[in-house]
Amino acid sequence: MLHGLCCDVVYIFDTELHARINTRSVIRRHFAKVRFTFSIIDGQGGSDRDVKARIGKARGALVMLKKIWSSKEISQRTKLRIFNSNVKSVLLYGCETWRTTETMLGKIQIFVNTCLRRILNIRWTDRIRNEDLWQRADQKPAAQQILRRKxxxxxxxxxxxxxxxxxxALKWNPQGKRKRGRPRNSWRRDTEAEINRQGKTWSQIERAAQDRVGWRIVVDGLCSPGGS
Structure with missing residues (x-):
């Protein structure tokens, strides 16, 4: 099933003064006929197919901008901004409603790490810890970013x-009998587990959401490395 939430890709046009490659024209030329506006949801509520499609589209976006990644005239800072706005935005589109698993998050993080190593010109023979890679690229772990967006x-x-x-729909409970055996994990069960780990109830979450400052504190607690 296609979930047709419309979302335009955000572009960053930031060209170095002496760049031989016109960043703006390259992005426009390659993205003029590309649209990334659908999410795929399977009949069981899973997100594996959507994540696979997202990685494929993000990889395509990465390849389209290969001249930018290989340019020595464009700073790494600018390249990372272009990556965030034109590749990562495609990758994480619709992630707010993904039913995540450790395997899925691992695939997403591997793709992001591969992109960052390419942009930062880090060879496969060069050993570097993931934490050091993220720090150099000013990036947060993919799982943490997805949770915060959610x-x-x-x-x-x-x-x-x-x-x-x-x-x-956030509180909707489907009626009817389910199959025997252990119930499948779901987006809602994940959400309830995250709330319980913070010692809160759904009613408290609903009240906190009405206060901008209070909600920011709640989200920081839910999305901190030790909070989830």
Missing amino acids: WGWIGHTLKKPASSITRQ
């Missing part, structure tokens, strides 16, 4: 009127 979206949704279908 809770940012939840907070935005909880500010909507109680009659909003989107808000009602």
Whole structure:
């Protein structure tokens, strides 16, 4: 099933004064006919197919901009900004509603690390810890970024009127009998587990979302390395 939330890719046009490659024209030329506006949700609520498609589209975006990554006239800082706006935005589109697993997060992080090593010109023979790589690129772990975007979206949704279908969907409980055996993990179960680890209830989360400052504190606690 295709989830048709529309989201345009954000572009950064930042050209070095003496660059031989016109960053702006390269991005425009390669992205003029490309759209990344759909999420794939399978019948069981899983996100594996969508993540696989996201990685494929992000890899395509990375290849389209290969002249920028190999340019010696464009600073690494500018390259990283272009990566965040034109590759990572494609990769993480719709991640707020992903049902994540350790395997899925690992695949996403491996792809991001591969991109960062290419942009920073770090060869495979050069050993570097992931933490050092992220620090050099001013990046957070993918799992932490996905979690923060998820809770940012939840907070935005909880500010909507109680009659909003989107808000009602957060608490919707499908009716009917389920198959025997251990129930599948779900986005909702993951969310409830994250709330429980913070010693909070859903009612407390709903109230906190109405206060911008209070909600920021809640999200920081939920998304801190030790909080999730």
